[in-house]
Amino acid sequence: MPNSRFSGSFSSPDVSVTIDMGNPFLNRTVDGFLKIGTVAAARVATEETYHCIRKGSFSKNKLEHSLKKMCKEGAYWGTIAGVYVGMEYGVERIRGTRDWKNAMLGGAVSGALISAASNSSRDKVVVDAITGAAIATAAEFLNYLT
Structure with a gap:
């Protein structure tokens, strides 16, 4: 029986622009x-x-x-990404550790801030905080898989 095999690799381009804000x-x-x-x-x-x-x-x-x-x-x-990345980094600095909880807390704070800035109701702010936490945590777990 013939046997075939495919091997190769795929890598995405690395485009990095560094802006030093100090x-x-x-x-x-x-x-x-x-x-x-x-x-x-x-x-x-x-x-x-x-x-x-x-x-x-x-x-x-x-x-x-x-x-x-x-x-x-x-x-x-x-703006949403900037707020999230900033919040995650802030949580990391406050907690002194780098793990999935930073993403969860950063997502929750970002979701609440962005929702509150758009004049949403209190319930909507809470729902958006939960959604932000869930999405950020899921993304962090997916990063660990790769």
């Missing part, structure tokens, strides 16, 4: 903002390109709308 907390916060903000803007650019191709039309007005949407989404998701 403070590790600020460095990590800005890094999170830039990385996730860029991903969000790229997602919008891809989505808008798809819509233009599907419709078969492209205009200056559509381009301006797409650029505004890219900036808005990039800033929104970048």
Whole structure:
């Protein structure tokens, strides 16, 4: 019986931009903002390109709308990421240890802060804190698997 085997490896490109703000907390916060903000803007650019191709039309007005949407989404998701990364780092510094609990607490604080900033009700703030904690903890556990 013939036997075949596939072997290889896949590695993602490492794109690192270092911005030294003079403070590790600020460095990590800005890094999170830039990385996730860029991903969000790229997602919008891809989505808008798809819509233009599907419709078969492209205009200056559509381009301006797409650029505004890219900036808005990039800033929104970048801010959320920056708040989360900063909170996780702050919790790590306070606790003096690096483990999954920092992600959980950082996610909870970030979820509550972002929800409270958008003038949500008290119940919504609590639900968003729980959601932030759950997502951050799950992401941390998935990082341990890889």
